[in-house]
Amino acid sequence: MDTIKNYIKKKQGDFEQHPFFDKITKSDSLDALSSVAERISFWVMIFQDVLRLNEARFVDPNLSQVAKQHRLEDGGHNVWFLEDLNKLNTQEPKLTSLFQDDHILIRDAAYALVSEVLEVRNDYERIALLLSIEGTAHSLFENTAVFCERIGYSKILKYFSYNHFNAEDNHESLMDDGLEATLNNIHLSQDEHKGIFEVIDHTYEAFTSMYDGLYAALVK
Numbered sequence: 001m002d003t004i005k006n007y008i009k010k011k012q013g014d015f016e017q018h019p020f021f022d023k024i025t026k027s028d029s030l031d032a033l034s035s036v037a038e039r040i041s042f043w044v045m046i047f048q049d050v051l052r053l054n055e056a057r058f059v060d061p062n063l064s065q066v067a068k069q070h071r072l073e074d075g076g077h078n079v080w081f082l083e084d085l086n087k088l089n090t091q092e093p094k095l096t097s098l099f100q101d102d103h104i105l106i107r108d109a110a111y112a113l114v115s116e117v118l119e120v121r122n123d124y125e126r127i128a129l130l131l132s133i134e135g136t137a138h139s140l141f142e143n144t145a146v147f148c149e150r151i152g153y154s155k156i157l158k159y160f161s162y163n164h165f166n167a168e169d170n171h172e173s174l175m176d177d178g179l180e181a182t183l184n185n186i187h188l189s190q191d192e193h194k195g196i197f198e199v200i201d202h203t204y205e206a207f208t209s210m211y212d213g214l215y216a217a218l219v220k
Helices: 002-015 019-026 030-056 061-074 077-087 101-119 123-151 162-183 190-219
Strands: none
Touching: 002 123, 002 190, 019 030, 019 123, 019 190, 030 061, 030 077, 030 101, 030 123, 030 190, 061 123, 077 162, 101 123, 101 190, 123 162, 123 190
């Protein structure tokens, strides 16, 4: 488990060098966050399905419970997102907008992540996928929370503020505790490790592409 977590930590460090994060934290315009919110809508609204599909494929009851807890704790965050859109005076994107070229990178990344959920071969790969998604979410909400704090919107927004970042931080800790207890005595083969690393690589590749699309929304 430590080897896997260290590999995710390395990938996470590389991911956080994406220019999107520097751009959003240094922006002083609420329009920047509005642009990001509009562009990321497709992923936010299918994220609950990603968690549901991933959880449904677990075999081990203990790991399944970890995935279920994670899904339940993330439940309703899409409602926070829709409330934030309203407070940002940003209309929910119409289908004609979501399927235009501006959203291609976000859509393609979302499809890649759904594909990954459907193709992973065992529970260890499913947990690695979940941990990788959590890592990328942590980076987004940490940076948007800093942005909201600086422009005075921390108490107005929920999804993009410290309200969400702290919720994510708390349930990451709880998930880690549950995983440590379950995976402590499990020994993975070389092939199993290789498969897990491939899932992690694919997940971060998809999110890097997604954030290329979000960065484009900030610089257009």
